[in-house]
Structures are given as structure tokens and as C-alpha cells.
Amino acid sequence: MASILRSNLQKEVFQIKGDKLIHVLPLAKTDNEDAASYLGVSVSSINDVYITFLTVTEDKTVLKCESSHKWLLKELKLIDGIDHSQDNAIFSMHFDAEIFNLEAHSTASKYAFLRCLRKMSRKYLQHELQWIHFDQDFVGKSHAFLVPDDAVLSMQICLEALSCACLCSCF
Template identity: 35%
Template sequence: MSSLIKEDLEKKLFRPDGQHLCEFIETEYSESSKEKHYLCAAVTKSREVQISVVKHSKLGLDDKYEKIKIWLLQDLKLIDGKDPDEDNAYFDMHLDKVYNLEAYSCASKYTFTRCLLSLNDKYYKNDLKIVNFDSTYIDDSNLPSNKGDCMFLVKLCLYAFNLLCLSLCPVSLI
């Protein structure tokens, strides 16, 4: 579902402005239950990274997206994850003022933060402070590389399946 939303956001809102949407998460930005809000990270043609809050509303069968707040990543001073020892989706972004946000899940909070760190390293190399996050899940090098693990598991499953098939086949002696 999220890949369809990302494709729709990119097609209707970001691509017409010449931007590439890198990551988005659903957030609680207001009390309105009729509208959804997304926190987005996008790269512009001039290679600036923008963080925006996008309001998503329905007009009949059509989806309408509107950027209601835009900041530059280079203006982000601090991301505060609130409590690294607790599974929560709350975080603060320190920009021109402190913005209190709630992600859809704790995992999406970490995903978005990793994306911002990666974009900062790629385009700005600023000292972006990250506090109150579990560093195990923030640093990409700490995350297990599952490509090799997946291939190992696939091979193991195929081997087990072959053994099962062979054990069920009747053996005929000539």
C-alpha cells in the first residue's frame, strides 16, 4: 500500500516540481481524522533536500496532496527520538522552532531518520545531531545485511525440500 501512495505522491506532487521523493512516513500532524499527513524527504533539481509536511485529502474519488510546511534539511539542527529505551513513535525536529511529531510506528520514525542522515551525508555533510535513538537501529552499518542471509536461507530451503522429495519417492532397485 505504501508503495502505491509513494508513487501517487511522486506523480502528483513531487515530479511536477522536478523533485525526487526519497522517503515518506505517515504522521499525526493535526487532530483532523479526515485528512492524513505525511512527512516527506525529497531532493530538488538544484540538489537541495527538502523536508515537507503533506496534507492528503479525498475529493470524491480523487486524492489531493498539498504541501503545508517546507523546510530545508540543512536547517535541521537536531532530531530527538524522545526515549531510546521505549518503543514509541514520537520525535521532535528542531528547525526554526521545535516540531513535535508522531510517526505511524516506531519503525517508520527510525526509517525516516536514517533517510535524513543518509541525505545529509550525501548532500551536505553537516553535523546533524540525533539524540534519544537506539544507535543500533540508526547506523546502517549496524543493520544486518540480509542479502546473503536470504540466499543462504533459500539454498537451505531448497536443500531441505529436495531431501523431503527424495525421502518420499519410492526407491526401485534394478
């Protein structure tokens, strides 16, 4: 499902402008929303990295995409995970003149988004992205076997839980 959405967004929104869609972050829906919201990370033909807020509605077989905000990655001053001690998908993005508070679809997707932004910042801006309130263990690289980030994060959480269970059974 995610790859179909990414492919459709690439064709309908980004390819038209000559951009390449790198990552799509699904955002949590509120009760009164008919449309789904996403953050897209894309690279332009001149190697500018953009973060785009997209609203997507499906009308039978037609996909309608609207872009309400678009920022350059170099404008992002800080990404704040709010509270890394709890399993939450809430984060904020601090730009030059504004702060956006958002909620990802899942905690795993929030961490995958941060890893993507860090990678794009190192590759295209040659500097480290500033981030706070994320668990360091889940921010590091997780592409050892080309497994999707969400799956790697789930495996890490399961391994930690198994370690705790084994330790408790020893007592």
C-alpha cells in the first residue's frame, strides 16, 4: 500500500516539477478529516531538498493532491521528538519563523522520517541536522540488510523486550 501511494504521489505531484520523492511520512488523522495528510521529502533537479505537506483525497478512482506548505530542508533548524521516554508519534519541526506540531501515523514512522532527514542533510547540505528528544538507539543507521526502517525498529523493540523477559526469568 505504501509503495503504491509513493508511486502515485511521485507521478501526480513530484515528477511534474522534476523532483524525486524520497520518503513519505503518513500523518495521523483527526476525527473530522476526510483527507489524509503526509509529509514528503523530495530532491529537486538542482539538488535542493524539500519537505512538503500534502493533503490527499480519493474520489472514486481519482487521487487529488494538494500541497499547502513547502520548506527547504536547510530552513529546518530543529526537529523535536517531544518525549523519547514514551511511545508517541508526536514531533515538532522548527523552521526560521514558525513551528509545526505534527503527529505521525506511528512512532516507527516518526523515527524513519528523522533518519531520512538526517541522511538528506548529510548528503546534500553536508551538515548534521539538529534534533532532540528522540531515543538515540533508534535514530542510528538501520539499513544493514536493506530491511524497511519500520521493521528494523519493531525488531529492536522485540529484542529489548525479549532481553528483559530473559533477565526477569533468571531471578
